[in-house]
Every structure is written in structure tokens, then in C-alpha cells.
Amino acid sequence: MAADTPLWTPTQDRIASAPMTAFMKAAVAKSGQAFSSYAELHRWSIDNRESFWDLVWDFCGLVGDKGERALVDGEKMPGGAFFPDAKLNFAENLMKKTGGSLAIVFRGEDKVDRRLSWNELHALTSRLQQLFLSIGVREGDRIAAMMPNMPETVAAMLAAASIGAVWSSCSPDFGEQGVLDRFGQIEPVVFIAPDGYWYNGKAIEVADKIRAVAEKLATVRKVLIVDYLGTSADVAATIDQAEALEGALSPFAARPLAFEQLPFSHPLYILFSSGTTGIPKCIVHSAGGTLIQHVKEQRLHAGLLDGDRFFYFTTCGWMMWNWLVSGLASGATLLLYDGSPFYPDGNALFDFADAEKMTYFGTSAKFIDSLRKAGLKPIDSHDLASVRTISSTGSPLSPEDFRFVYDGIKKDVHLASISGGTDIVSCFVLGVPTEPVWTGEIQGPGLGLAVDVWDDDGKPVRQEKGELVCTKAFPSMPIGFWNDPDGKKYHAAYFERFDNIWCHGDFAEWTAHGGMVIHGRSDATLNPGGVRIGTAEIYNQVEQMPEILEALCIGQDFDNDVRVVLFVRLAAGVSLDEDLEKRIRARIRSGASPRHVPAKIVAVTDIPRTKSGKITELAVRDVVHGRAIKNKEALANPEALELFRNLPQLAD
Numbered sequence: 001m002a003a004d005t006p007l008w009t010p011t012q013d014r015i016a017s018a019p020m021t022a023f024m025k026a027a028v029a030k031s032g033q034a035f036s037s038y039a040e041l042h043r044w045s046i047d048n049r050e051s052f053w054d055l056v057w058d059f060c061g062l063v064g065d066k067g068e069r070a071l072v073d074g075e076k077m078p079g080g081a082f083f084p085d086a087k088l089n090f091a092e093n094l095m096k097k098t099g100g101s102l103a104i105v106f107r108g109e110d111k112v113d114r115r116l117s118w119n120e121l122h123a124l125t126s127r128l129q130q131l132f133l134s135i136g137v138r139e140g141d142r143i144a145a146m147m148p149n150m151p152e153t154v155a156a157m158l159a160a161a162s163i164g165a166v167w168s169s170c171s172p173d174f175g176e177q178g179v180l181d182r183f184g185q186i187e188p189v190v191f192i193a194p195d196g197y198w199y200n201g202k203a204i205e206v207a208d209k210i211r212a213v214a215e216k217l218a219t220v221r222k223v224l225i226v227d228y229l230g231t232s233a234d235v236a237a238t239i240d241q242a243e244a245l246e247g248a249l250s251p252f253a254a255r256p257l258a259f260e261q262l263p264f265s266h267p268l269y270i271l272f273s274s275g276t277t278g279i280p281k282c283i284v285h286s287a288g289g290t291l292i293q294h295v296k297e298q299r300l301h302a303g304l305l306d307g308d309r310f311f312y313f314t315t316c317g318w319m320m321w322n323w324l325v326s327g328l329a330s331g332a333t334l335l336l337y338d339g340s341p342f343y344p345d346g347n348a349l350f351d352f353a354d355a356e357k358m359t360y361f362g363t364s365a366k367f368i369d370s371l372r373k374a375g376l377k378p379i380d381s382h383d384l385a386s387v388r389t390i391s392s393t394g395s396p397l398s399p400e401d402f403r404f405v406y407d408g409i410k411k412d413v414h415l416a417s418i419s420g421g422t423d424i425v426s427c428f429v430l431g432v433p434t435e436p437v438w439t440g441e442i443q444g445p446g447l448g449l450a451v452d453v454w455d456d457d458g459k460p461v462r463q464e465k466g467e468l469v470c471t472k473a474f475p476s477m478p479i480g481f482w483n484d485p486d487g488k489k490y491h492a493a494y495f496e497r498f499d500n501i502w503c504h505g506d507f508a509e510w511t512a513h514g515g516m517v518i519h520g521r522s523d524a525t526l527n528p529g530g531v532r533i534g535t536a537e538i539y540n541q542v543e544q545m546p547e548i549l550e551a552l553c554i555g556q557d558f559d560n561d562v563r564v565v566l567f568v569r570l571a572a573g574v575s576l577d578e579d580l581e582k583r584i585r586a587r588i589r590s591g592a593s594p595r596h597v598p599a600k601i602v603a604v605t606d607i608p609r610t611k612s613g614k615i616t617e618l619a620v621r622d623v624v625h626g627r628a629i630k631n632k633e634a635l636a637n638p639e640a641l642e643l644f645r646n647l648p649q650l651a652d
Contacts, residue, residue, distance in 0.1 A: 006436035007406050008415065015434045020300045023059055030055050038432050039514055046450040046472060049074060052213065052291065053082060053448060053475065060295040060329075063096060064088025064261065071473075075499050078480075078490065080473025082264060089259035090268050090287040091161040093295075094328040095122060101307070102333045104151045108228065109198045109348070116151050121158075122252035124151070128159035130252040134220045137189055139164030139260060142270065144188035146172050146179055146206075146213070147316050148197045148338040148339055152226045156192055161268060161287065164373060166259045167268040168282075171315035172197050174206075175591040176212045178537060181279045182272045186482055187219040192245075200340045207235045224248055240344040253520050265286030267479055271319055271422045273493075279536065281489060282482030285322075285425045286475075293426045293476035294326035296447060302360060302389060302416065303433045306331030309386065310373035312362030313341055313349060319422045320362070320393065332360075346374055352384040353421050357386040364394035365401060365417075366529035369560050373406040384410050390576070391416045391431065395527050396518045398560040399440035417442045424496070426476045428504065429469065429516045441515035449474050453508050455518075458498050461510075463555050464543055465519060466508040469498060477502070520562065523618070526555040527562045533596055535617060538566065541591040542584055547574045552607045553598070554621040556650060563599035565650060567620070569607055576603040602649050610642040620644050627633055 002065070015021055025039050028034060030051060033039045045052040050070040057066055063396060067085025074080045095118075097103070103121040106114045116124070137143065143160045147153040160167045166277040170182055172194055191214055196205040214223050223242035225232040270286035272280035298304040310332035314320035327334055335356055340365075341349050353361055361384075371378070378384065390405055390413050395416045405415050416431025419442060429452050432443040445451035450472035455461050480490045497503040507519040526533040535553040542551045550569040553564040566584070570576060585597050608616045619629050623644045632638045 006438050007402060008413070008437040010414065010434055010436070018303050018433050020303065020432065020434050023055075023300050025101055026055060026059055027052075027550070030436070034604065037567075038435055042445060042447055044183075045447040049127060049448060049472065053395065056292055056296050056448070057083075060292075060299050061096075062088065062292065062295070063093050066595045075500075077473045077495065077502060078477060078487070080477075081291075081327060082473075084264065086264040086286060087261040087443065088264065088286060088291070088608075089162060089261055090291050091125070091158040091162075091257075092259035093291055094158060094326065094327070095125065095257065097331050098122060103328065103336045104154060104336060105334040106151050107338070107348075107352055108144060108148070108150065109201065109343055111198045112228070114151060115568050121151070121155060124155040125158045125162070125547065126254045126257050127249045127251060127252040129162050129257060130255075131224075131248055132159055132163060132165065132190065134252075135190060137163060137165050139262070140167045140267070141190075142186045142188040143167055143190045143192065144183040144186065144217075145169040145192040145316065145438040146174065146183075146194075146210070147226065148172060148194055148228060149314060149316055149321060149336050150194075150226070150228065150338055151336065152334075153192075153316055154328075154334065157325065160258055162259050164262050166270055166284075168272075169316040169321070170272070171317035171593075172206050172209075173199070173315075173595075174317065175589075175595045176209050176542065178592050179209070179213050180216055181537070183217060183463060185279070185282050186270055188217060189219055190222045190223050190224065191217055191220045191222075192226065194226045194228045195232040195235040196226075198339050200343045203229050205229070207238060210235070210242075210569050211239045211633075214242065223247075230484075234619045239432055258354075259305070265479060269322055269425065270482055272426060273422065279455075281493065284479045284482055286479050289475035290322070290425055291326070292328065292476070293424075294323060295329050297323075297427055297430060298327055298330050300333075300447060301427075301430045302391070302417075303414070304330040304332050304360065308332040308359040309357055310337055310360045311335035311337070311349075311353070311358050311365065313337060313367065313392070314362075319392075319425050322425055324362070342370070342374075346371070347378070347381065348377050349472075350378045350384065354383050360389045360391065361387050362393075363390040364529065365392045365397040366395060366561055368392055368401045368405060368409075372401060377408045379408055379410060386556075387413055389414045389416055389431065389433070391418055393418045393420075393427075394529065395562060396520065397440075401560065402437075402439045409505055419447075419516075421504070423478065424474075424476045428470060429518075436513075438511070438513050438515060441511050441513060441517060443515050445516070451516075453510055454498065454501075458501075463512060465507055465512055467522060468504045468518070469499070470502040470504070506551060520557065521555070526553065526564050528555065528564050528595065528599070528636040533564065537592045538588055538598070539597050540603055541588045541596075542566070542568065545584070545587060546569050547580060547638070548584075550607050550615075552604075552615050552617060552620055554617055554624060556600075556621075556624055558599075565600045565602065565624070566598035567604045567607065567644070569605065570603055600646060600649060604643045606637060606640040606643060607635055608635050613640060624650060 418430035420427035
């Protein structure tokens, strides 16, 4: 698996100046131990979690009352409580900085270019805070946003968090049902949406969708329309209880922000699972756990410094948006981009990097792979002198794409492949800026996280594929799931496989260097282009079509990515012709999102199911990939599996 020499090794100067090195010195002083390697520091961090997280709080300069205890019931998972006596405010920690330097630089393709200083961000957040309070938003209320990645989205989240309201977001390319499947569960009091957005050079209007969603969100008191295309007032005029944001803010002048001091475990975000077995699960994340995990990752693992230019290509429907905005806590300037990364010529993000002196360039493995396949070589066309780190996530980065980063983008750069998820709004394994980068490998486990790989019997394995687990409680574990009062859904999602152990659902392998390779999801979640997609969201659309009796969806490993394959069992007399395929794709695109549209649609005469009547996605996926099938005895019609073996339609 590993090459004989690393792709990149940090210089001694770079190691000496890294925040990770300063933290290691602080850990030596706190513990009285000497650490000769990252592996030794990591071992201390999981064997001494109270001391470790206490040091992270101080080293990263968290604002709040830390309280006396760092960890209670640390042996329980779930049940471990970090900083149970602490009081803090998430937004206050992101807004420590003031002044005229830039807090946000925003590009909406080549159509919109805006800049907000720290003082301007404070002012906008203050006015939004006053607006929310005037609407009657209180601690614990939900604010839902179907928004592009733009400054108003960041400020609205900060205003919500300053009050103690709970923020939830998705991107405006979701279909009506996709939005309602998420926000309909959490009963928001405010719904925020744009007048439209830019994609691939085109203005995409969303007024009809906003109206349809708003009509079905019965708890919403106010719909706020944010101006992006220049039509917010016109859009707001067509929707009940709606107002253009600019007009809604007009009564409020900026004033000093007030920050509610709340428990460490106070809910901050609701993120959504992929909806594999039904409508998406609502994952509730805490303010304190999210904050301390993010600042640890960004300051130590990403090496983020005050004044850095911090970028991640993401939408507001991906947890990387939540991760990105936390960069404010380190004093970094957020570089926000909304739109197609390939419009107009594939160079938009690298143009942005050069123009704004980007220091941290975050993107998806799919983007890097697409660059390589398109024959683009930014190393020849762009300077990129300021870029210290290139980060990749969303799906595993292939070995050839590791090499492409150094051959085609920049030679002297820290390539940090990272992996975690919505479930923890952070990373289990990620970059270590003081260690070498090896081809195809994530560098190591995150500090404070007892990450391991276990076999089916719950035994640790090295250099062998198995389940990615975390064996000790950590701060960014969810508080729980929304509308799951007894915690049954939460327990079933992560703790059913191994008692008192977080089982993440990734198929992983430790390397000889102490790094990790993620081989993909071990459950039925689809992951095309690094975007997690639930099969149920696709079924919800296609199974409403009279031509389709039943459907089954898998992710097929193909060309260093995962592509969505949809199998359909058709009604009598129906054939899968070009017209039906086109209508299926259109239905999925409009009802779910463009990312849900399958790459291949294949007609089959039967679909395997368990004796209890559930379709068996995992078994079909294994057959398609030529893997052995487990638990055939659980199937009511195991012979149906043969219909999926060696299909010529899936060979190209």
C-alpha cells in the first residue's frame, strides 16, 4: 500500500513554527512527560482526556467559565459529559476579534464579490440578533436556513447562537420534499432563504420552492428573503409572512452584541443524516463540544493562525460549512465561494486562491479527481505561493490523486486528507502538519479521539480492513437525535454493533506508518462525489411513479469515486426506454437534488428482501462488487441476488 518514500516531509522550520509543536510543549509542561512523536502525544491525549481537553480550552483561548470538572462519566458512551459545569456562548468565541481587517471575503461565481470587516460582521450580526428577538426567538428555538454559502448565512448563524437558538441549514438546490423532510421535523420559527442563486453562470430562481416549503412549515413566524439576485423584495411580496431581509433589518441599528451564557452541552446545530432507511435523522450537536473539537482541529491539525485566509469549498447542506465557519474562532478570514467550481473554465477556485492569498485550500476528493481528468494543472497556471495546506474530504482520495496534488497543483504543500462526518460534525482522522504525507494515507487519528479499527468480533486489527470505531467518549458526540426522547434511534445508529463503543460505519485500515486508509462506507449510504446521499430520499421520488413498482439503490465503486446505480422493478407492460429514464432522472432532480440523480438506471425483474420484507441494499452492493454475501439465510428470495451479478450495464 505504502510507497517507500513520503510525498512530502515538513521542514524543520515548519515543524518548529507549527501550533502543534507549541501545543506539544504545553502538554509536556502540564503532564511532566516527554513526547518524542505525534503518536506518543496522541496516546497521552486519550489516556488523560481530562488533562488534554482542559489544556485545549486554555491553549486555544476559549471564552467562558470552564468550571471545575473537565469530564464526568468518561467511561460511558453515550453518557460521558465534558465540562459539565461550564458556561459559554459559541458565537462569542467566534467573534472575539474586532476592527477593520477582513472577517469574510465572498465570491458568488463571477457575479458577486463582497467583503466584510470584523466590525461589519459584528454590526450585521447585531442587527440580526435584534431582528430575531423582535420576532420572539428564544433560547432553544430553531432557525432553519435554505441558503447559499454567503455572508448573511454566517451572520444569521452567529445571531442565532448568540441567543441560544438552534441553527439548521441546507443548500437551495434541494428539492421541496428534501427541504421538508429535514426542516419539517424540527419545527423552526424562522425560515431564511435567498431570492435565488448563481450556478454555472445562470441565475436559478427558487421563489416557487420557498413558497411551497413555507406553506408547510406551520411553526414559522417569519420568512426572510436574502438578496442575491437583486429580487428579494419581489420574491418576498409573493410569500405569506415573508419580508426581504434588508427591509426587516431597517429598524435596527448596530449595537454591542449580547451573548447568552449557556451550558457546554446546550444545542447549537441540527444536522441531518443521509436518510438511508427513512427520512433523515436530525442529529443535535452541542455548542461546547462543537467549539472545542473544531478549534482543536483547526489550530493544531490544520495549523490555522490569526489572520490566515481559510477556505473550504462547501454548501450549507454539508457539515464542512459548519466546520469552516468555526475558523473565525482562530481569527482567520473566511473565504466563501458559492456556485460551480468549474465555471467558467475550471480555474475559479485557484483564481480565488491567488487573488486572496489563500493559506488553507479545502475541497473534495471528487474535485481533485475531476481536475486531473480534465487535464488542468494549476501548478503551471497559478502561483499559489500563500497556500500552506490543501485539504480533501467527502470521499477517499485515491493514491493517484495524492500524487496529482504534488505534480499538478503544488509541490511544497501539506496535503491533509481528512475523514469524519455529519455524525460528529468533525473528523476522526485528519492531517498532522508535523508528520510526513504518504501516498493514499490519512496521516493520523485526531488528538483526544480513541480511534481504532476492529474486526467483526470486536478485536483490534492492524493493516487489515475493518470497522472504524472510537472506544472512548469525546466532546463532539451528538447530544442525541431530535424527536428521540428515549435515545433508541441514537443508540441504534452508533452503539448497537459494539456495546459502549462508537461504530462509525466506515470500512478502514491502519497503515504501517500509523496512518489510515478509508475504503468507503460499510453501510448502505451512498457517497457520490463525497456527498452523502440516502437511498430513501431517492425511493421517495421514484416509487411515486406509476411505472415503477419498486426500486433499490446502491453506490458502485467506479473510477476512483462512487456512482449511484438505481435498479427498478417495472409495472407490467412497461419498458425502461430513454423517455422513462429521462423522467426518472427529472423526478429525482426536482424532488431530491441534482446530487441524487443516478449515473445508471437498470431494470430488474425482482429485488431481494429479508424475511421481514426489507430490501437488502448491502447484499446487492456486494454482489455487484463481486464480494461474498453474508447472511443469505436471512433473505426471503436469495435467488434474486443472481439478477445483479456481472451486469454488462455496470461495466462502463
